[in-house]
Amino acid sequence: MSLAHESCSACQHGAEPASAAERQQYLNELPDWKIEQIDGIDQLVRRFAFADFKGALAFTNRVGALAEAAGHHPSLLTEWGAVTVRWWTHKIGGLHKTDFVMAARTDLEHQPRP
Amino acid sequence: MSLAHESCSACQHGAEPASAAERQQYLNELPDWKIEQIDGIDQLVRRFAFADFKGALAFTNRVGALAEAAGHHPSLLTEWGAVTVRWWTHKIGGLHKTDFVMAARTDLEHQPRP
Numbered sequence: 001m002s003l004a005h006e007s008c009s010a011c012q013h014g015a016e017p018a019s020a021a022e023r024q025q026y027l028n029e030l031p032d033w034k035i036e037q038i039d040g041i042d043q044l045v046r047r048f049a050f051a052d053f054k055g056a057l058a059f060t061n062r063v064g065a066l067a068e069a070a071g072h073h074p075s076l077l078t079e080w081g082a083v084t085v086r087w088w089t090h091k092i093g094g095l096h097k098t099d100f101v102m103a104a105r106t107d108l109e110h111q112p113r114p
Numbered sequence: 115m116s117l118a119h120e121s122c123s124a125c126q127h128g129a130e131p132a133s134a135a136e137r138q139q140y141l142n143e144l145p146d147w148k149i150e151q152i153d154g155i156d157q158l159v160r161r162f163a164f165a166d167f168k169g170a171l172a173f174t175n176r177v178g179a180l181a182e183a184a185g186h187h188p189s190l191l192t193e194w195g196a197v198t199v200r201w202w203t204h205k206i207g208g209l210h211k212t213d214f215v216m217a218a219r220t221d222l223e224h225q226p227r228p
Binding site for chain 2: 054060064073075076079080
């Protein structure tokens with residue numbers, strides 16, 4: 001089962017940060033994402049390119065919809081031609097498996113569906 | 115005439131950065147905005163608070179619509195409970211009067227209409 005299709009529910013019950021080994025395993029499935037530390041908090045980051053502002057904003061809305069559905073929310077920087085998505089888990093101040101799952105789902109919103 | 119209702123068209127024809135005196139004059143109409151320098155470029159910045167992610171994303175879309183209508187685009191950082199809006203003019207690498215006009219219009223999107 002791919003990361004994109006795993007449940008996010010683990011985050012709701014005694015969340016534990018992802019271990020170093022788990023991070024590496026998940027990142028293997030997310031080649032376009034990297035981990036950046038912002039204000040001491042590890043965040044999973046990817047910048048998506050678009051042809052214009054309209055395309056970027058449409059993507060922001062698609063990612064916003066999946067965030068609302070999951071009850072887990074990223075930061076979304078929308079600019080002309082790009083959206084930068086950052087996932088992390090506020091209550092642990094870092095990265096939970098859920099963040100990697102949401103990153104995988106974010107990738108699906110950027111690709112043409114089969 | 116308030117800043118929000120002025121035309122943006124000046125930006126299209128030989129754009130000149132706003133002078134220090136003009137900036138101060140415009141900022142007097144924009145008490146919730148400040149100028150921040152990011153990567154050497156002055157930007158007009160305001161953070162708007164919301165009750166949740168949905169409210170923040172709805173605001174992002176309203177500001178996106180006015181940006182599309184004006185042909186001048188900000189960066190919009192959408193988070194749970196907040197949107198940070200940054201206006202600047204790429205082709206002059208700083209602040210044009212248009213940015214202050216757009217900031218004033220952004221404020222109108224945040225307030226209940228009369």
